[in-house]
Amino acid sequence: MNQDTSPRWQQRIFFGEWAAGRGDAVPVIEPATGDTLTMLATASAEDVAQAARLATEAQSAWAALPFDRRAAVLRKVAQLLEARAGEINQWNIRECGSIPPKAEWELAATVEQAHMAAAMPMQAIGEIFPSSMPGRRNYWQRVPIGVVGVIAPWNFPILLGLRSVLPALAMGNAVILKPDVQSAICGGLLLAELFEDAGLPKGVLHVLPGGPATGDALVRHPAVKMISFTGSTAVGRQIGETCGRMLKKVALELGGNNAMVILDDADLESAASCAAWGAFLHQGQICMQAGRHIVHRKIAGRYADLLAARAEALVVGNPATGPVHLGPLINDRQATRVAEVVERSVAQGARVLAGGKRDGRFYPATVLADVTPEMPAWDEEIFGPVAPITVFDTDEEAVALVNSSDYGLSAAVHSASISRALALAARLKAGMVHINDQTVNNEFQVPFGGMGISGNGSRFGGPASFEEFCQTQWVSVMDRGIQYPF
Known part of the structure; x- marks a missing residue:
């Protein structure tokens, strides 16, 4: 036997x-x-x-x-x-x-x-x-x-x-x-x-x-x-x-609808790298995912180009059979939801700079430009590999955009001026704020948690x-x- x-x-x-x-x-x-x-x-x-x-x-x-x-x-x-x-x-x-x-x-x-x-x-x-x-x-x-x-x-x-x-x-x-x-x-x-x-x-x-x-x-x-x-x-x-x-x-x-704020004096190569990691890691299926990219108007075009280039370079596929950057979304329902959020936002005027086309449960790293607060890609927690970009003109406007969400889990601020970034961070309604970094951070010895409905x-x-x-x-x-x- x-x-x-x-x-x-x-x-x-x-x-x-x-x-x-x-x-x-x-x-x-x-x-x-x-x-x-x-x-x-x-x-x-x-x-x-x-x-x-x-x-x-x-x-x-x-x-x-x-x-x-x-x-x-x-x-x-x-x-x-x-x-x-x-x-x-x-x-x-x-x-x-x-x-x-x-x-x-x-x-x-x-x-x-x-x-x-x-x-x-x-x-x-x-x-x-x-x-x-x-x-x-x-x-x-x-x-x-x-x-x-x-x-x-x-x-x-x-x-x-x-x-x-x-x-x-x-x-x-x-x-x-x-x-x-x-x-x-x-x-x-x-x-x-x-x-x-x-x-x-x-x-x-x-x-x-x-x-x-x-x-x-x-x-x-x-x-x-x-x-x-x-x-x-x-x-x-x-x-x-x-x-x-x-x-x-x-x-x-x-949940979270976490913001990355890119000020006009930021190092854009570093900011784009942080943004790609924060937005696309684990197919964006992270409560701390960088779901809103709030970028100063002066440098928004360059930032969008750099982020889109990084997104286009990411390989999507089965992680059990070969090296990939992004695996599948967890189920069909979630894949459908991510695609619908992008489609509805595009119908309202957003532009797809990278990705945006679903293949079953696989969804590529996607960058959206011209996103406004009326669009689903702005106010919903997408939980997928989507980076919506919204522009601002003043620090006060950036703070207002971040705090317009009822969520308050994580945020990031990029600036060459630490004092400016810290002053802005102190006004954000987020349980965690990272300067010149991305939103997906966890250190076991530091208390972790959010504000608001997070x-x-x-x-x-x-x-x-x-x-x-x-x-x-x-x-x-x-x-x-x-x-x-x-």
């Missing part, structure tokens, strides 16, 4: 051990080819309830472990991420349409996050405050939230899932991770296998792939005390509304992770009981 060589995760979900999901089976589709790579088991509302119960039971023992033992597990996770890079990256390429350098960067950044999380348990857990009451000591300390639900996106599924999972575990919480079904292997099941092999106690992490119904069950379950969601603003509004009614902590990292003010990374994934408690101590007036 042949021994079954199927991986542990094949058509399974993870409750600390592998089990069949009670949700629908769905195919894992390779975006570049349309081929079915495998079948995926999904979690039902009953599975979510079971995971919440098991996580609640396991959490207190995990939190009570000495800090060095929790840290050791997270260090082992970092080691296994590196050891299994080949398998994880290959799934990222085929499942998500990532080009190999993007997959490799994502995994390397995740390893850094794992090392940072492993250092968290050894940090101070609180402070001592003075008291006006003689003999009283006031301790203010961080304590775990309990069970944290993490709903991760498909575009950077490993990095954006584990940036919540890792610090949540470090702070003594149990976690239920719901990866998107379009990225559930590399962004979920391979990670569950990895945590299991790293020695994480049973029941502390659960991985439940699924669609909107699974996510809704996770958000609504009363034993899940916090939700960390990365995804669209539309879905984030719904999650925020539900959590608000339940008085449940929620961290929302949502999020609810939550921050990930560095010291912000301590506050996001814990709650605080005031404990006062008297050596003897007090005699009050009555």
